[in-house]
Amino acid sequence: MAESQLPETVRVAVDAPQHSGLTAPLDYASEQALAPGSLVRVPLGRRELLGVVWPGEAAAPDVALRPVAAVFDALPPLGQDWCRLLEFAAGYYQRSVGELSSAVLPPQLRELSPDQLAARLRKLERKAAKSAAPTEPARPVLNGEQAEAVARIEAQRASAVPKPLLLFGVTGSGKTEVYLRAAEAALAAGRQVLVLVPEINLTPQLEARFTERFAALLPEPLAIVSLHSALTPAQRLQNWLAAHLGRARLVLGTRLAVFASLPDLGLIVVDEEHDPSYKQQDGARYSARDLAVWRAHDLKVPVVLGSATPSLESWQHAESGRYERLTMKLRAAGGDLPRVRLFDMKSLAATPGVTTALTAPLLGALRERLDRGEQSLVFLNRRGYAPVLHCGECQWKSDCPHCSAWRVFHKRDRTLRCHHCGFTERVPSACPNCGNHDIAPIGRGTERLEEQLAEALPGARVLRIDADSTRRKGELEAQLKAVHDGDVDILVGTQMITKGHDFQRIRFVAAVNPDGALFSSDFRAPERLFALLMQAGGRAGRGASGEHPAEMWVQTWHRDHALYQALARHDYVRFATDQLAERRSASLPPFSHLALLRAEARTAEAAQAFLAAAAELVQDAEVLVYPPVPHAVARVADVERMQMLVEAGQRARLQARLRAWMPALIALKKEHKAVLRWAVDVDPLAI
Numbered sequence: 001m002a003e004s005q006l007p008e009t010v011r012v013a014v015d016a017p018q019h020s021g022l023t024a025p026l027d028y029a030s031e032q033a034l035a036p037g038s039l040v041r042v043p044l045g046r047r048e049l050l051g052v053v054w055p056g057e058a059a060a061p062d063v064a065l066r067p068v069a070a071v072f073d074a075l076p077p078l079g080q081d082w083c084r085l086l087e088f089a090a091g092y093y094q095r096s097v098g099e100l101s102s103a104v105l106p107p108q109l110r111e112l113s114p115d116q117l118a119a120r121l122r123k124l125e126r127k128a129a130k131s132a133a134p135t136e137p138a139r140p141v142l143n144g145e146q147a148e149a150v151a152r153i154e155a156q157r158a159s160a161v162p163k164p165l166l167l168f169g170v171t172g173s174g175k176t177e178v179y180l181r182a183a184e185a186a187l188a189a190g191r192q193v194l195v196l197v198p199e200i201n202l203t204p205q206l207e208a209r210f211t212e213r214f215a216a217l218l219p220e221p222l223a224i225v226s227l228h229s230a231l232t233p234a235q236r237l238q239n240w241l242a243a244h245l246g247r248a249r250l251v252l253g254t255r256l257a258v259f260a261s262l263p264d265l266g267l268i269v270v271d272e273e274h275d276p277s278y279k280q281q282d283g284a285r286y287s288a289r290d291l292a293v294w295r296a297h298d299l300k301v302p303v304v305l306g307s308a309t310p311s312l313e314s315w316q317h318a319e320s321g322r323y324e325r326l327t328m329k330l331r332a333a334g335g336d337l338p339r340v341r342l343f344d345m346k347s348l349a350a351t352p353g354v355t356t357a358l359t360a361p362l363l364g365a366l367r368e369r370l371d372r373g374e375q376s377l378v379f380l381n382r383r384g385y386a387p388v389l390h391c392g393e394c395q396w397k398s399d400c401p402h403c404s405a406w407r408v409f410h411k412r413d414r415t416l417r418c419h420h421c422g423f424t425e426r427v428p429s430a431c432p433n434c435g436n437h438d439i440a441p442i443g444r445g446t447e448r449l450e451e452q453l454a455e456a457l458p459g460a461r462v463l464r465i466d467a468d469s470t471r472r473k474g475e476l477e478a479q480l481k482a483v484h485d486g487d488v489d490i491l492v493g494t495q496m497i498t499k500g501h502d503f504q505r506i507r508f509v510a511a512v513n514p515d516g517a518l519f520s521s522d523f524r525a526p527e528r529l530f531a532l533l534m535q536a537g538g539r540a541g542r543g544a545s546g547e548h549p550a551e552m553w554v555q556t557w558h559r560d561h562a563l564y565q566a567l568a569r570h571d572y573v574r575f576a577t578d579q580l581a582e583r584r585s586a587s588l589p590p591f592s593h594l595a596l597l598r599a600e601a602r603t604a605e606a607a608q609a610f611l612a613a614a615a616e617l618v619q620d621a622e623v624l625v626y627p628p629v630p631h632a633v634a635r636v637a638d639v640e641r642m643q644m645l646v647e648a649g650q651r652a653r654l655q656a657r658l659r660a661w662m663p664a665l666i667a668l669k670k671e672h673k674a675v676l677r678w679a680v681d682v683d684p685l686a687i
């Protein structure tokens with residue numbers, strides 16, 4: 001068919017490469033009018049890509065347009081609200097709607113033909129209801145704080161313009177129960193519910209809780225689904241389709257689930273809203289938490305942001321009255337918050353050459369718990385055996401040849417591994433530089449801590465949980481089960497085990513070496529450290545109160561630091577107030593708005609030249625551009641990484657400046673051939 005004969009013109013959002021400058025939806029010819037939100041395949045160059053018919057008038061074509069190649073007509077179009085969300089997110093994070101759509105739709109959609117997709121939809125329909133009607137679940141009686149929180153969420157749901165709610169509840173205060181009740185009410189009203197969690201490893205536990213609770217209310221298969229990147233492509237498509245068709249009533253997922261198509265969405269919950277993993281760290285660097293707030297506002301539905309240590313951004317919104325704050329101060333199951341003991345490392349007699357992560361008093365405390373049959377958790381945010389190997393003769397260290405970082409010694413498989421680029425080698429038996437056989441690990445990771453604990457406390461059942469111990473499918477579940485079943489005495493791990501888990505038996509938590517983050521150049525480091533330690537401590541004493549108080553032990557060289565002092569009193573409010581005062585006086589977020597321009601090249605000079613030229617393009621008295629600086633880990637996989645901070649007092653001002661900047665940067669890149677990649681990160685988390 002001749003191209004120009006097709007009667008209709010449609011706009012299609014399609015993932016055109018950035019250098020093409022084709023950031024707006026593109027026009028195509030079509031035989032029939034296509035509703036906005038329809039999924040199609042369209043030609044682009046010599047490829048054929050998935051696209052979304054985009055709302056808005058197509059201009060009258062002055063050239064012959066290429067025709068739409070195929071239409072996924074078995075699938076109802078994506079909603080207008082979904083298109084609005086994508087339009088907003090793309091604009092805000094400075095990406096094209098085509099790129100963002102393509103990134104957030106299930107990857108399998110890109111591979112299937114319309115016929116294949118139609119077959120998937122038929123298969124979905126055939127999934128029949130389970131036969132036996134499940135029994136009504138047991139629900140705990142809400143305490144006063146919980147009941148009040150649920151009532152306030154309901155009140156917001158009834159309001160014409162609901163305010164976001166910040167559920168500020170101490171660890172173990174029963175926030176999950178509040179989510180369950182609020183979800184139940186929304187589900188009963190015929191609405192869909194979206195629950196976001198920061199970590200994939202928390203989804204099975206939470207999914208089990210929701211499934212158990214709603215088995216009677218939602219007996220249909222696929223009424224409760226999860227969405228995260230660990231699903232197989234087929235599962236992810238199936239669950240996404242179930243949500244899109246309105247069949248899934250409750251969707252539980254990680255950050256990418258904020259983009260799920262949910263035609264009846266009536267409530268959004270963001271659990272552990274402060275968690276940095278809500279921010280996507282490559283491609284479109286969106287914040288799922290912030291988009292959840294936007295989406296809820298757009299749909300006029302409530303969003304509940306829950307945390308024991310809210311992000312300072314959210315806290316400030318609660319202070320200013322933009323968010324409604326709900327406070328829960330008591331532990332729901334009756335236990336007490338752990339007593340925090342700041343152990344002063346300076347009080348130990350210094351023994352040259354002996355590193356003291358496992359101090360004698362700490363071992364004593366662990367032994368006592370062990371004798372009483374109580375579980376303990378030892379937290380160290382560094383995996384591997386030792387962060388670096390060292391030769392005492394020639395001072396060689398196990399650096400990575402491709403990165404500005406040390407390679408970590410992993411003893412179990414006797415490798416040196418770079419945690420940045422993945423470069424792995426067998427541990428040399430002698431110093432590669434001078435041949436000395438006496439090379440030794442410096443410092444300590446979880447693997448070494450596990451070994452030392454087992455040595456120092458014979459008979460103790462020590463289990464390590466971190467990214468290395470849980471590589472294979474099912475391992476994490478099995479390890480967590482062992483902890484819950486009481487088959488473990490001492491749990492050693494990274495931040496993976498400090499968040500969210502409802503451990504009932506742990507009575508003692510120790511952070512052996514947390515000081516590092518106190519003196520970071522990143523202004524958010526204290527906020528992150530405080531949250532991490534509060535969360536870690538929050539794993540202790542969640543069961544019924546014991547005879548001996550639950551305790552958190554922090555080993556530090558800086559006992560008097562305000563952060564630790566606030567931690568010792570469980571005083572998030574004090575900490576947040578102090579931090580916000582500092583941020584205000586230094587004009588840092590949330591009192592200013594930031595973006596980072598990042599550039600990567602083989603040489604630091606090339607990256608820097610690009611950034612310097614980019615800075616020249618910003619002529620705005622209200623937008624401050626800082627000098628380019630190297631990334632905290634400047635070189636990764638032989639690529640030098642530089643970044644430049646852009647700051648404005650007003651969000652809108654920053655947005656307008658970035659919008660104008662983008663086409664200029666695309667053009668500028670053409671002159672800077674040595675630059676491999678560049679990207680803008682709006683509201684960056686790590687600086």
Ligand SMILES: Nc1ncnc2c1ncn2[C@@H]1O[C@H](COP(=O)(O)OP(=O)(O)OP(=O)(O)O)[C@@H](O)[C@H]1O
Nearest residue numbers: 140141142143171172173174175176177332333500
């Ligand atoms: N009303 C209640 N009565 C008795 N027990 C409750 C009640 N509500 C919750 N619980 C129990 O209290 C424990 C802690 O609840 P939950 O895990 O929801 O806390 P949380 O606030 O999410 O904590 P964290 O911030 O540490 O994740 C759970 O074991 C839960 O079953």
Ligand SMILES: [Zn+2]
Nearest residue numbers: 400403418421
């Ligand atoms: Zn490396």
